[in-house]
Structures are given as C-alpha cells and as structure tokens.
Amino acid sequence: xxxxxxxxxxxxxxxxxxxxxxxxxxxxxxxxxxxxxxxxxxxxxxxxxxxxxxxxxxxxxxxxxxxxxxxxxxxxxxxxxxxxxxxxxxxxxxxxxxxxxxxxxxxxxxxxxxxxxxxxxxxxxxxxxxxxxxxxxxxxxxxxxxxxxxxxxxxxxxxxxxxxxxxxxxxxxxxxxxxxxxxxxxxxxxxxxxxxxxxxxxxxxxxxxxxxxxxxxxxxxxxxxxxxxxxxxxxxx
Numbered sequence: 711x712x713x714x715x716x717x718x719x720x721x722x723x724x725x726x727x728x729x730x731x732x733x734x735x736x737x738x739x740x741x742x743x744x745x746x747x748x749x750x751x752x753x754x755x756x757x758x759x760x761x762x763x764x765x766x767x768x769x770x771x772x773x774x775x776x777x778x779x780x781x782x783x784x785x786x787x788x789x790x791x792x793x794x795x796x797x798x799x800x801x802x803x804x805x806x807x808x809x810x811x812x813x814x815x816x817x818x819x820x821x822x823x824x825x826x827x828x829x830x831x832x833x834x835x836x837x838x839x840x841x842x843x844x845x846x847x848x849x850x851x852x853x854x855x856x857x858x859x860x861x862x863x864x865x866x867x868x869x870x871x872x873x874x875x876x877x878x879x880x881x882x883x884x885x886x887x888x889x890x891x892x893x894x895x896x897x898x899x900x901x902x903x904x905x906x907x908x909x910x911x912x913x914x915x916x917x918x919x920x921x922x923x924x925x926x927x928x929x930x931x932x933x934x935x936x937x938x939x940x941x942x943x944x945x946x947x
Contacts, residue, residue, distance in 0.1 A: 737781040742817035755812050758796050764877050765795040778819040794869045794878045841893035855933040861887040861940035865933045899927045915939050
C-alpha cells in the first residue's frame with residue numbers, strides 16, 4: 711500500500727507535471743500558474759496573505775484533495791488550502807511538503823478538499839459567477855451542495871470575509887448550473903423562496919420532500935430537493 715501511495719504522489723510536483731504535458735495537449739493552466747509563481751508575483755501574493763491570515767478555509771490546514779485543470783484533467787495533490795481573500799489555492803509539493811505553489815482561481819475548473827476515500831467529508835469547490843446585493847457580479851469559488859456541479863439547479867455556499875471575524879463566513883446561493891454566465895444569487899431558507907426556485911415542478915418536489923421528511927430550513931435537505939428537481943428536469947430533456 712505504501713508503495714502504491716508513493717507512486718501516486720511521485721508525479722505530482724505540480725509545476726513539473728504541467729511542464730511535461732504533451733505539446734498537443736498543453737494545459738492552459740500552465741501559463742497562469744507560472745505567472746502566479748514568478749518571484750515578484752509570488753512575493754506580492756504572500757504579502758497579501760500575511761495581511762489576512764484568517765482568510766483560509768479550514769483554519770488554514772492543508773488537506774489532500776484534487777485540482778481540476780482547465781484542460782479537464784483531475785490531479786490528486788497531497789495537500790491544498792484555499793485563501794478566500796486572494797482567490798488562490800496554495801498547493802503542497804508532493805515531494806517537499808514545505809514547498810508550495812500558488813494556483814489562481816482563474817487557472818482551475820475547481821478543486822476538492824478531501825478525496826474519494828472519505829466522500830462524507832469531501833467538499834467540492836467550483837468557480838462561479840455570484841451576485842450579492844449592492845456589489846458587482848464576480849467569480850468566486852463556491853462549495854457545491856447539490857450532487858452535480860452543472861445540473862439544472864445548483865445550491866452552494868459562498869465563503870465570505872466578514873468584518874470583525876477570525877475566519878470566513880458563508881452565504882447560501884442558488885441558481886442555474888447549466889449556464890455558468892448566469893450568476894448564483896442568495897437563497898433564503900424559507901418555503902416561499904425555495905418553491906419559487908422550483909417553479910413548475912414545485913408540487914412534485916413538495917411531495918418528494920414530505921415523503922422523505924425534508925425541510926426548507928436545512929441546507930443539506932434543500933440540496934436533496936434540488937437533486938430531485940434535477941432528476942425530473944433531466945428525465946424530461
């Protein structure tokens with residue numbers, strides 16, 4: 711088993727991994743990651759992170775997980791953490807844990823904290839356009855709660871930096887999973903708002919919720935309702 715783990719981790723010195731991509735399959739993530747890790751850019755990012763040490767998810771702890779590259783590849787890494795303020799994933803080198811590289815959100819299709827070995831604690835983060843009142847729409851990493859990242863409807867947590875707090879808070883968002891250019895918007899956990907989101911399938915989803923004792927005030931249970939909605943929608947398509 712130890713030999714297997716070593717073989718899995720050995721190729722994951724990430725900048726080297728990208729550099730060895732076949733020319734015809736060159737990953738567009740490569741240029742963005744190289745720019746982010748050039749000495750001057752890296753120094754600026756590190757200085758900004760030092761000003762916001764509490765803005766990491768998971769209290770700044772590294773976790774094994776996956777990076778989803780712009781080419782569509784999924785890469786297992788031994789440790790990563792996400793800084794909300796700088797929108798950057800800090801990734802540990804597979805051979806030297808004290809050596810890290812910065813991966814800007816723009817260089818990724820997403821990332822997971824946790825692996826398939828522990829699906830109960832695995833968290834999926836995907837870049838999505840988000841809308842908050844009185845602010846311009848922007849692209850952020852959101853934690854997807856629904857079973858699929860790109861279904862008809864998506865429910866997600868948006869990590870937020872809140873004044874006077876030591877760690878990021880979160881805001882519940884919902885919206886289209888098919889159209890990535892349509893921003894996710896805040897969803898209040900009450901019956902009318904959830905039913906409005908479900909539109910013409912609201913009655914069927916209500917029946918499903920009653921049968922399974924699901925409540926609109928619980929985010930994980932609302933995610934199950936949206937999963938059912940998505941199954942209905944896909945069946946019609």
